Amino acid sequence: MTNKPRQYKQIHASLKQQLAEGVYAVGSLLPSENELATQFNTTRMTVRQALTELVREGYIDRRHGKGSIVRSERQALGLLSFQGFSDAVGSQHTVRTEFLTDPAVRPWPDSFFYALTDTEKSINCLTMNRIRYADNSPVMLEYTWLPNCGLDGLLTQDLLDGSLFRTLSSQYNFDIRQMDQRLRAVGATTEQAIYFACPKNTPLLFIERRYQTNQTNLHIYSQLYCFTNQYAISGGL
């Protein structure tokens, strides 16, 4: 019995891949929990843990007495969860990220949009200003602040798969745990209007986020400006 890397995560990943490959048709039923338990040589409760994750991510529905139903692909960009951009947007869109400026280390801004912890105040922050494209249309401006706890490598290093979160996890042992966010609608500034090629004051979805990490009292902060004329932002539950 090989259960060193958590088992339910493997099952979750395996099912997720099969769903992405279209093994199960949209609207059809996944094998029952008992069948899956047999397939993966484990118990029903472990399978249920994997399925619960899939529900949370919007891949399947579950109906009492019926089964697990494969949901249709998202049309919108699923950005309300805490996954990174590439994961959230998924395989239905081609994604690209460009840096507006080079990442830099500097003191935290004077008035910050979240209350910083003492630990954070005592060190500098690493800033990243990026623009995100979906299907070659600019959809998001993202400003990110990270506490610079030995992350200087990020200044020069390329991001793995272009994913900041994956790089932080595998290279710096910095894992994202949970996320708070506040949403507002704001008008595009002159500068933002240029990036999105839209008129000034075009309504933008403005999201302020604080990610909690495995390092207590160290957070990652982001401000996102989303141009939603072409792509809406989706999120389940």
Add this chain to the structure above:
Amino acid sequence: MTNKPRQYKQIHASLKQQLAEGVYAVGSLLPSENELATQFNTTRMTVRQALTELVREGYIDRRHGKGSIVRSERQALGLLSFQGFSDAVGSQHTVRTEFLTDPAVRPWPDSFFYALTDTEKSINCLTMNRIRYADNSPVMLEYTWLPNCGLDGLLTQDLLDGSLFRTLSSQYNFDIRQMDQRLRAVGATTEQAIYFACPKNTPLLFIERRYQTNQTNLHIYSQLYCFTNQYAISGGL
């Protein structure tokens, strides 16, 4: 052993109430899962189910090896979950709802913002147009469409606690299961500007929702226009 009404829901409700009453200080630890299991005369796994709900709702955090940490109250309106307005906004704000027009039964609009099921197409819909206030400020215009499956009573009847979802559940055995939503930023129309007492084209957060229910193929649909100048919209995970 009284376990007719699901036990973990009772534990969840009990803890939620204690948190609302301030029994546990913000930042402090809840009793451990083992202690709670003893208190509620049940097993750890059942307690964990209740705690998982509390995490999903943003009331607590959990740290491996540490415990369940009481989170601070939300400053913003927590509208991204599928709870009703009163539940989502919570006890930190006084909430009020007014009907813009009387609820009415009519055919579904010609072009609807979600694809209707055949079951839904075969019956009329019940519409509700409401405006929501938080601390006496207008914060949300909500347009709701329900399939009229014997809900005529809603036309005349007052809503329990002012909550549509609670009334649907207890009076009509109509339970909300899950929710999809799409978010956009839009400019306020002339009419909306009047309701919110703001200039025309003020950016509003526009949310389109589809709630799934225990009645297969019957959904509840909502369009929300949120005025976010004073209150942001919050949501965890």
Add this chain to the structure above:
DNA sequence: AAATAAAACTTGTCTATACAAGATAACTAA
């Protein structure tokens, strides 16, 4: 006193089983 190791907590994952309750198909009686 300070660094190190052990013990005693905590939550996370997992097994194995049981029964409740919703959904559906097969069967039975009118």
Add this chain to the structure above:
DNA sequence: TTAGTTATCTTGTATAGACAAGTTTTATTT
């Protein structure tokens, strides 16, 4: 045929344990 019942699927909830793996406290050693 039709209506109702039963059997058998499914997921939902709950029990009772076990060990892994973080975190903190205590004890031990240097």
